[in-house]
Amino acid sequence: MKPKYLLFLLTLAILTILLSGCAGGGATTASSWPGLTLDEETAYLAYNTFVYAIQLSNGSLKWRYPSEANRTASFYADPALSPDGQLIVGGYNHVLYSLDPKTGNMMWDFLQAKNRYIASPLVSEQGIFAPNSDDKLYALDLSGNLRWTFNTNGESWARPVSGQACDCIYLASMDHHLYALDRADGSVIWQSEDLGGAIVGIPALSETGSLYIGTFNSELLALNSLNGKILWRVPTEDWVWSGPTLAGDRLFVGDLAGNFYALNAGNGGTIWQLTPGQLDGPIVGSPLVIDDSIYFGSESGTLYALDTSGAIQWTQTTGGKIYTSPKQAGDLILVAPIQSEELLIAFDRDGAKKWAFVPEPK
Amino acid sequence: MWNSLILDPMVNSLLWIYDVLANNFGLAIIVFTILVRLITYPLTSQQMKSTQKMQELQKSKKWQEMQKKYKDNREQMAQEQMKLYKEMGVSPFGSCLPTLIQFPIIIGLYQAIIRALAVTPIQLLDLSNHVYPFINAAALIPLRNYFLWMDLSLPEKDYGLAIAGFGLPILAILVVVSTFLQSKLMTPPSTAGDQGAQMTKAMNLYMPLFMGYLAYSFPSGLALYFVTSNLVGVLQYALMGKLDWGNLIPWKKPV
Numbered sequence: 001m002k003p004k005y006l007l008f009l010l011t012l013a014i015l016t017i018l019l020s021g022c023a024g025g026g027a028t029t030a031s032s033w034p035g036l037t038l039d040e041e042t043a044y045l046a047y048n049t050f051v052y053a054i055q056l057s058n059g060s061l062k063w064r065y066p067s068e069a070n071r072t073a074s075f076y077a078d079p080a081l082s083p084d085g086q087l088i089v090g091g092y093n094h095v096l097y098s099l100d101p102k103t104g105n106m107m108w109d110f111l112q113a114k115n116r117y118i119a120s121p122l123v124s125e126q127g128i129f130a131p132n133s134d135d136k137l138y139a140l141d142l143s144g145n146l147r148w149t150f151n152t153n154g155e156s157w158a159r160p161v162s163g164q165a166c167d168c169i170y171l172a173s174m175d176h177h178l179y180a181l182d183r184a185d186g187s188v189i190w191q192s193e194d195l196g197g198a199i200v201g202i203p204a205l206s207e208t209g210s211l212y213i214g215t216f217n218s219e220l221l222a223l224n225s226l227n228g229k230i231l232w233r234v235p236t237e238d239w240v241w242s243g244p245t246l247a248g249d250r251l252f253v254g255d256l257a258g259n260f261y262a263l264n265a266g267n268g269g270t271i272w273q274l275t276p277g278q279l280d281g282p283i284v285g286s287p288l289v290i291d292d293s294i295y296f297g298s299e300s301g302t303l304y305a306l307d308t309s310g311a312i313q314w315t316q317t318t319g320g321k322i323y324t325s326p327k328q329a330g331d332l333i334l335v336a337p338i339q340s341e342e343l344l345i346a347f348d349r350d351g352a353k354k355w356a357f358v359p360e361p362k
Numbered sequence: 363m364w365n366s367l368i369l370d371p372m373v374n375s376l377l378w379i380y381d382v383l384a385n386n387f388g389l390a391i392i393v394f395t396i397l398v399r400l401i402t403y404p405l406t407s408q409q410m411k412s413t414q415k416m417q418e419l420q421k422s423k424k425w426q427e428m429q430k431k432y433k434d435n436r437e438q439m440a441q442e443q444m445k446l447y448k449e450m451g452v453s454p455f456g457s458c459l460p461t462l463i464q465f466p467i468i469i470g471l472y473q474a475i476i477r478a479l480a481v482t483p484i485q486l487l488d489l490s491n492h493v494y495p496f497i498n499a500a501a502l503i504p505l506r507n508y509f510l511w512m513d514l515s516l517p518e519k520d521y522g523l524a525i526a527g528f529g530l531p532i533l534a535i536l537v538v539v540s541t542f543l544q545s546k547l548m549t550p551p552s553t554a555g556d557q558g559a560q561m562t563k564a565m566n567l568y569m570p571l572f573m574g575y576l577a578y579s580f581p582s583g584l585a586l587y588f589v590t591s592n593l594v595g596v597l598q599y600a601l602m603g604k605l606d607w608g609n610l611i612p613w614k615k616p617v
Binding site: 030031032033076092115116118133154155157174196197198200215216217218238239241256282284323 | 481482483484485486487490499500501503504516
């Protein structure tokens, strides 16, 4: 082959590689942060090409799915445990999987969605409710058979919430609306007005029937769960990504400017606020509240522990970025950073590191 | 530097156009591409003029005689070529420099389309850090990805339009055809025996296929950009009065 042809082909190859690098979102380049779910003994972590089952007692790997990395499949949504012993997890390859939580073997898959599963599914005895980025919510029975679908005008990135009083589910959508749907057939019970911005966080539902959500319109809102009417709305400095955490009569939530708010759930009044000067980066994940302590992570990779007055009790750095909400496992606080060698870190309630899970090379 | 000078202005321009065009991202890409082609028109025009000058030079008697005279002495030929370039006021890099300058713009535009679409959480989080305050991001984001039959955020291979049971990569075909048209219409037939003739022929054949492959494998927003850019390129060339449809005739003899 003549050198000129070689040069030409080489230029094309370099251009392809350059564009591939720009694309992102590939299976091997992380395009989201880990999804994390726990049972009494195991942490199920969905990140990039694998779903990992990790022993809570010592951080060792029990199994991973698939056993070998597959470039076309990647997982980021929180896996969900079903009452009949399944682990339901959605992939970026448009497939919803049912895995055996004990072995990681696949039991069934659902192939009808047309886009990524970014949201975690809601799984209960009534079935599986899995939002997909093809703007549809898929309702399946526990065997993976489709029962009904519901269309919104935008993607849904947040797990739906189960309403007890109305036998319904609440679905937050990026089309700026919150929907209450009949669990049996997906018919709309109510649809909120345009809430001003996309909603990607899981709504918090109170026992008194209020729904709390944050939006990209830099607001936190309370809605009446019976009719979707707005009860109150308060501004935040920046977008609110994850839903607030409700503890008693207080709401705790962070924003992308790096503020952390404690609000009165009754009227949205600020009880206290930590500002970006006191914290070190945007807050994406929902906080975890245990007794009188509040835990949350920042984009700078710091895990914060506060008391209920907003005083910082301790901080721990993880060496990565924390976007995933921390989870409680007995006396442990689990954090799943990205861009860190350690994919899952367990701290005790005093901030001492107990173990870390480092995945084996692929 | 890259973000603040190229990417952020492009992303925010795209978002602004999207807002003005009633939230139609397909139209926003088309309008944005036309604007970028208009802004870079002086570069395109200079490139075309340089190419034409070079071709005229290569057709000249002096050039042909020099090729014959020094065919066995490449070093001497190179020196004589440089002399001739100087004499005729032709820069050997005149046609490739504007292309090189356009290259970062193409890469930036591609990145801007991907960033603005923000189809994954990391991309959306990233976008939130790059939106200018005057853009009403809360109302616009997420952008609607659909335009005609296309999902601009997905590669065509993931959703290809099925006609009579067959998935037809329509966008990829449009990219191949428009790239081929542009390269044929804008490249005059080469002189017989021209050193670059075979190279040009290979470019005209492989480049459309390569662009078609990119269009098929990368998000369709990029393919829409390719098609628009090619058509605008042909239109610009036509407005300069240099379009020669005869170039499409395969048996047309070189001048």
